Amino acid sequence: MDNERIARAALSRLMEPQDAAGLALVQATGARDALKIATGQAAAGPALEREITGLLADNGAGTSWAGMAASLKRWAPRITDLAPERDLATMARLGGRLIIPSDDLWPAQLGDLGMQEPICLWWRGLEQELPGPARSVALVGSRDSTSYGASVTGDLAYSLAQRGFTVVSGGAYGIDAHAHRAALAGGSAAVPTIAVMAGGVDRFYPSGNEDLLRAVCNQGAVLAEVPPGSAPTRYRFLQRNRLIAALAAVTVVVEARWRSGALNTAHHAETLGRAVGAVPGSVHSANSAGCHRLLRDGGAVCVTDAAEIAELASPSGVGLTAPGTAHAADHDGLTLEDLILLDALPLRSTTSVDKLCAVAGLSADSVRAGLGRLGLLGLAASERGGWKRAKESV
Template sequence: MNDRIARAALTRLFEPGDRIGRALVGRLGAYAALRLATGAQPVHTLPDVRTEELADALKRWAPRVPELAPEKDLATIERLGGGFLTPGDEHWPEGMDDLPDAPYGLWYRGNIDNGIPAPSQCVALTGSRDSTSYGASITGDMAYGLAQRGICIVSGLAYGIDAHAHRAALAGSTGESPATLAVLAGGLDRDYPSGNADLAAAIRGNGLTLSELPPGTAPTRYRFLQRNRIIAALAGVTCVVEARWRSGALNTAHHAETIARHVAAVPGSVHSANSAGCHRLLKEGGAVLVSDAADLAELLAG
């Protein structure tokens, strides 16, 4: 129980990607790391952290220490019909263990009884928020076709490609396992963007909304980029359907490549700025060209 409460507190104390925080947990475990980071136990030197780095980190964390109330956060998520998963739990997603910077825990809302499918049963579909009718159509066909095969669609609840992917997965669901999972970049007490709140509620009908951040946390650009590694780790294949040259979707593809997952991209018109990022992935050799659900199912099985 100490470990679980400590991990809940750490999701509020440390930003995703805080290297010093991660080093403390890796060296001391969650409970002792929390005690050191909050000043409850004396600071001591660690082999992989310089004294100045630790001093800077303690200053950075200090303003957040008074806000720590893990029992309250756990009560809030339960009131919202959810919970908090930690490594070793029955439903802890196995894909998280492939991340060098795995979350300290995952907050969830929805139907946990259906579990979280293994990466070999999940495809991430991602892309532009300002998707074209071409991108929307391809995404819909792919997500529906994969859902019909019992494959879970992972995405980020954003407008555009993400929303099309979630909706088509729900439409194609066979009802036997989660049709789709949404990973958010903020606390699960509010669905972001708010325009997709009804979609989030539908996802929770047989799937889950997930976040590594506790209730009440606002999404930021940095948290969106960190969130992408969770999407990539949950899925055996990450497919970028439409993306501009510098799209955040390419960041998800990069995370997938880093942990040796398959990356796929859908080609588009050479005149479309919304496909420039996909063509870039294909040209640089990091992605496989796909055009339909069958291509993705084959890649997932490979």
């Protein structure tokens, strides 16, 4: 067992997710020395303190740091709980592992989080490569989803999984559960779905999703940055959301109330420069108000099917056809004059060129030339010297 891995396992218990000073300490000294300092086995000199202050300032988190002494005081109460070897053994027993940024299996896209990149990931599921950013889509939304949200989520997740995308979500009730379930059903990729948990992966939370999350483990992956035994607190939910956003190329909010954790995930995605999609719904549904808010505020793209989401994930995608392009109407591409002439042509009886001139307000030459063009297009037909519309066009 290498020391780097053990140190990161310990640090992930000592520090809450996104503990800015702690992450700066790790960056400055490496994980092993950071652990020694955080646990009081080594001292942090003034030079290190200055370096951390500089790192925090560079990352916009500098002004609130009360100094190393305050951070040590914050970490101290948890030192007695440290047992990284035990945590790693627990993961092995559950068929899982710990991955750290130096591992080949580490998802490279988490690097976009910069200093907010997690210290490590506790991973339950088969050991296999996680999908690259362009192949994963986050589907998130309310726990109290409506039947509309359930049906749309199911359609989207199934269809995305069929296209080889990995569906990332949070393992919660409602939209999350529908997303995981449909991705498992439709999955064609090696990892059809990933659940990123706010608490430890030793426990499937919420318990009502235990069977589902077990299936996600068996076919996909269940991840967390907090160690086994950690409770899913509200703070950790909010931090967890940044991992969902960072793992995926696109974050799509399917249903969300005006205030919803799903909007928090969308904002993380925006901050990371990732695309955000929102599914529209009834203006009468409170569960779509958050989606409409995202659309209105301009940060989100309106998405209505899996093809539109796939396009957001790989904007340069070849072979993606916009829906509706096949519906070209008969009169598309006609000149204004020909359109006027087409309007003037009767549907049932036939009419003369002279009459068409008066009705359409066109000269006889124009009418004759236009009838020729419309005839070629199959829109006008001549019958016994008169003209009529060849078929009904909308």
